[in-house]
Amino acid sequence: xxxxxxxxxxxxxxxxxxxxxxxxxxxxxxxxxxxxxxxxxxxxxxxxxxxxxxxxxxxxxxxxxxxxxxxxxxxxxxxxxxxxxxxxxxxxxxxxxxxxxxxxxxxxxxxxxxxxxxxxxxxxxxxxxxxxxxxxxxxxxxxxxxxxxxxxxxxxxxxxxxxxxxxxxxxxxxxxxxxxxxxxxxxxxxxxxxxxxxxxxxxxxxxxxxxxxxxxxxxxxxxxxxxxxxxxxxxxxxxxxxxxxxxxxxxxxxxxxxxxxxxxxxxxxxxxxxxxxxxxxxxxxxxxxxxxxxxxxxxxxxxxxxxxxxxxxxxxxxxxxxxxxxx
Numbered sequence: 001x002x003x004x005x006x007x008x009x010x011x012x013x014x015x016x017x018x019x020x021x022x023x024x025x026x027x028x029x030x031x032x033x034x035x036x037x038x039x040x041x042x043x044x045x046x047x048x049x050x051x052x053x054x055x056x057x058x059x060x061x062x063x064x065x066x067x068x069x070x071x072x073x074x075x076x077x078x079x080x081x082x083x084x085x086x087x088x089x090x091x092x093x094x095x096x097x098x099x100x101x102x103x104x105x106x107x108x109x110x111x112x113x114x115x116x117x118x119x120x121x122x123x124x125x126x127x128x129x130x131x132x133x134x135x136x137x138x139x140x141x142x143x144x145x146x147x148x149x150x151x152x153x154x155x156x157x158x159x160x161x162x163x164x165x166x167x168x169x170x171x172x173x174x175x176x177x178x179x180x181x182x183x184x185x186x187x188x189x190x191x192x193x194x195x196x197x198x199x200x201x202x203x204x205x206x207x208x209x210x211x212x213x214x215x216x217x218x219x220x221x222x223x224x225x226x227x228x229x230x231x232x233x234x235x236x237x238x239x240x241x242x243x244x245x246x247x248x249x250x251x252x253x254x255x256x257x258x259x260x261x262x263x264x265x266x267x268x269x270x271x272x273x274x275x276x277x278x279x280x281x282x283x284x285x286x287x288x289x290x291x292x293x294x295x296x297x298x299x300x301x302x303x304x305x306x307x308x309x310x311x312x313x314x315x316x317x318x319x320x321x322x323x324x325x326x327x
Contacts, residue, residue: 091204222269290315
């Protein structure tokens, strides 16, 4: 693991050790203030489940294109179902006019139907759409459902850690994420069949939209890079059994820019390493409740650092981002 991004062991947090929990909160605060990324170990998600997720996702992406296309959503901006290569363009969210991304994805959302809770918001229906489940491989729905639940639990724990790191009570975010619209895309970066277009990468430069992201990956040439304040791109990966965690735009707004939602991308493999560059990752994007107010936290403003942003609903922010990235 690069020294740029710290590895933080959560075992003392789960053990309830007050000294260890305080140390973890300090480490997380420092990481989020300076780089917006960290790597976690000791998270209690079983490695057998993580391995099963990657086997299952790989089996889906091995299917013929016509079979995968059966599971496309009707709306290309929908965070559900299958999205083919070159149908998304994350760099567009920053106003760039790059070619579309060289990855395919399969999105799942909450396992509980919450659409009726937000029927008063016209655009909420897209964020709370029913899941689309492929019938091949047969294990896709049960495996991804178990993993989604594991990520929900870990995400809530991390929000407790974040609250402590920000000087808030641990449960501060609980009523802001209990009706969330979090997504779980399985990402596939296939072996390139030829040269990319000028400016085209596996996943374009962007910041994540929500509160936090938990990423599992199998490392391969052509991987994740983050952009530091000096404009330098740095490779980031994680060891087996670890997750990469980063904060998103909503958390940056919540913290009044005290924490940074860092730009990142997935680059193409070197030409001489393409043959072994197939890459899979699975990310859990913790998005708050649609009607959660993203407003400056009490501990992140003072007379010399007033709130920089007007309060806004989480769902309204997300809907704009999803429309911007669709090609």
